[in-house]
Amino acid sequence: MIKIGILTMSDRASEGIYEDLSGKAIKELLEEWIVSQMKFDYRVISDDFELIKQNLISLSDEFKADLIITTGGTGPAKRDVTPEATEAVCEKMMPGFGELMRMESLKYVPTAILSRQTAGIRGNSFIINLPGNPKSIKECLEPVFPAIPYCIDLIGGSYIQTDENKMKVFRPKKKK
Numbered sequence: 001m002i003k004i005g006i007l008t009m010s011d012r013a014s015e016g017i018y019e020d021l022s023g024k025a026i027k028e029l030l031e032e033w034i035v036s037q038m039k040f041d042y043r044v045i046s047d048d049f050e051l052i053k054q055n056l057i058s059l060s061d062e063f064k065a066d067l068i069i070t071t072g073g074t075g076p077a078k079r080d081v082t083p084e085a086t087e088a089v090c091e092k093m094m095p096g097f098g099e100l101m102r103m104e105s106l107k108y109v110p111t112a113i114l115s116r117q118t119a120g121i122r123g124n125s126f127i128i129n130l131p132g133n134p135k136s137i138k139e140c141l142e143p144v145f146p147a148i149p150y151c152i153d154l155i156g157g158s159y160i161q162t163d164e165n166k167m168k169v170f171r172p173k174k175k176k
Helices: 021-033 049-062 082-089 095-105 110-114 134-154
Strands: 002-009 038-045 067-071 119-122 125-130
Touching: 002 021, 002 049, 021 038, 021 067, 021 134, 038 049, 049 067, 049 082, 049 119, 049 125, 067 134, 082 119, 082 125, 095 110, 095 119, 095 125, 095 134, 125 134
Parallel strands: 002 038, 002 067, 067 125
Antiparallel strands: 119 125
């Protein structure tokens, strides 16, 4: 059973002012790509540094998520503190994920360089930050996802199997 945490940071969505479309887009995409059994813990919270940290820790340490995907709070605005909260709870940062996501996003919008998404590891959990725009979810997750299951293998998480016709992941061939 793969455990996946989805954490949306949005003051307005957490207050019920509008629906969280980004978190739902993440869940739909993972359900399309992953064939392993999954259990989700889906949360919508406000853009608050301590609250983000508490939820990341809870998803990692209590829910025991293999994968935690956040959406929102990656821009330059004062309330955008998701990358800082992620860095505060992770033992190792994985900057290549953010670099590749920004590079891919630049194909669509010149403001992609304003996004500060990143990724890191806490225990057996791989945490990745996505922007808050629902349209950018697939644009950002699709190019980096092929490396995520192997990263989770390396940190002792559950084995993620995908529908190879929809999402081909990379794992090195075993030496004979």
